[in-house]
Amino acid sequence: MHPTTSHTPPEPRRGPVRITVPSRNDPLLRRLVEVLGGPLGRHTDPGRVSPGFWTIERVLILMTTVAALAAVGAKNMCRTQGWGGTNSYIWACYSDWPALFHARGFAENAFAPFAAGAQFEYPVLMSVVASLTALMVVPGDYDRSLAFFDLNVFFVAALWIATVVATARAAGRRPWDAALVAVAPGMILASTINWDLWAVALLAFAVLAFARNEPFLAGVLVGLGMAMKLYPVLFLGAVVVLALRTGRLRPLLATAGGAAASWLAVNLPFMLSNPAAWSHFWEFTRDREAGLSSLWHAWNVAAAAVPGAPQLSAEFINSAAFWLFLLSCAGIAALGLAAPRRPRLAQLLFLIVAAFVLVNKVYSPQFVVWLIPLAALAWPRWRDFLAWQLAEALHFWAIWMYLYANAADIQEQHTFPTAFYVLAVAGHMLATAYIMYRVARSMLHPEEDPVRRVGQDDPQAGPFAGAPDRFTLGGALGALRERAGREPRGGA
Template identity: 55%
Template structure:
């Protein structure tokens, strides 16, 4: 405790910390700076001098606003021509918001998910968000579904900005890493498909609270995120294994306890008032078949041609849960065998990416879950650019594939099923490669772009400075010599 206090006092005496800029620390990005004079010079001191009007935060805000406008532009063909027929597939502008507004009863009753016998297939907090937004839609004769879409898109833009700023504040000496989130093509194209950005922003806020040592606040935000979408819950696995390694169990107990308590406070009233409606989300999730772009969907495409046996939904659920459990065990072993305490973001990325890979559903918008975690776990522009190119190709290929099922389509002019299958494998292989790269940074900290600039773990929170209490010593190698670059 005394050493920690002394280090804080020393930091205050040093003043502003010199930050790392992408053009100087990322060789791939530096190649593209020649037209503006090349990378930032060695004698400059970003973070220690006044940048004037264009601070990092303001530039990131501008980038996110531009990204939001591009997101609106991507959906504009459907805003102009409507979401009827094959328009969402032909114009690549599909969204769940418009069809759900009519099909799930929001047009007649804004709080339809909370009525007896409701069949809204989303978690409670997401149902509440959808209901509140639909209640704000004015009672006009036409265009209500378009207003519903525009209101949701505006909220998603705000949530995107919150996520960017939270990511920036978690990056320590590398605030520009939040630019991965601000200009991500994956968010531009898929952020307005569903309400996933609510969970993304809540998790980002929870991770920021955790990074600053506020375990209770982190637990509350993670609990709210889990009530919106299940995936924020999985970050508790990363906190659990770090608690096991460091012996700081109070950090995990507080965070997990308040996350569970918050989730229960949100869900229990609804579960008690409408038990059948509450249970519908869970029954729907277990009984639904393989989702588009998942490995299981491609498997069952093969079954259609009698290449492999068909897998029923319940079989896929069991296999998915089993494989995810094995992945989590693998991440735990990695974390306990690593030569240095792994970073929170690295473990969180591996766990959530594993869930996406083996889950029965791999919706296009799931990429927005991973982009902020990638910015924290593996902030490298070369890998990010390749990933986004693959995901953009998959995005357009998916809608072209779905559009080929229209009755008025010429089968000789439609997107081939084989092309769709290859794109699904491509985006899964690319994600697997990113997971491999993150594993390499855990096993060899000298390959970690965050640690080589002189940081330990900006998101460590209560684990910062902790000594190892339990590791798999037999599997550990010799810790590499630390080096720092400016």
């Protein structure tokens, strides 16, 4: 005799659903496709009628492949002329990979990050990826740093495709929104700078796992992403807000438990075997000065041109960045709890990561790739997305021209104006803040949300799907007012 257990009855298997067509749904694309014959007809049935060989995912993969080739082309001057001197600045083709191959000892020892006295400024799993890639560069009389670059580009292209597919599958009735990730200028320009796309892909699959009601698996992927780059841990912040609003704590515990388990499984062996090398990343992060293109670096650059203006120290920046991010998270949580409808996971996650990017003391050029898949799910509007990406592209070029002006031995009147670099930093921050505004507004006005306007609630909700509100700020304030009204008032 088996003990009786209570199970939630499985949801009935759904048939094919009607897919949202970008040329009909997006105002910008609707106008642009007029030259191709106009939007898809209203009597078509996309998603329910077989498209033949060219499925949505295959088209997206083709688009991503073309964009990846463009990304290689953007680095071609450095691939052919070398990364030395000011080449990587004047041609805007800089990449960390060739520089780190020699500077961090990969040329002599593929596992240099784990050697005694190693100082590799990246988390453990990224160190593993870098070492395994370096191991594939066999000794020989050829440009091994170029081979290291090309191998990393190959992996980045595969990760890019994987991210696009995961985003399409997590988007519910709007899989074409993944095209934003496939052709984003920020991906073309910045994906081949560093290993960030490993963390981006892991977070994209974590969102997909959560959407498919697998919170523990989502947590495992988040933990692996944290071992690549710390920012995937911010996924837990979005889950916290949804757990508070719905009163469902089990998804939060499962996600956090999976993240802790996978992060410890990767990090613990290195913490015990080589604590000095393991801790170098944390010490480097704590002690480094403000990074290029951050709010704080732009302030110091501008202050240097003004007599008597204060320069911000690393200690002040660490403290200010922490408190600003904490306040931002509190504001996002309040917004999520005050919104008239339960906010979507992607909306919360984008706002949290974008806030981190804006106030963090480092903004490397490749950080834009963190936001692109999240923006595609949070606010899939082509006009706003492309305007934001244009600002990021201008900022991308401004960084390298600023570095070229400071590195090249040329006359001052022929250099890049520093003021334009500061303005470009301000421009990319304002453009990111604008997308944040649109996302926040769509939370307060759900009828403006492109995702909800096509008849779906939250494709990424997973275990929170269909959950009623148990706690909202409006409800809490109403309860306090009602309690205050029932209390007897004392009189003289």
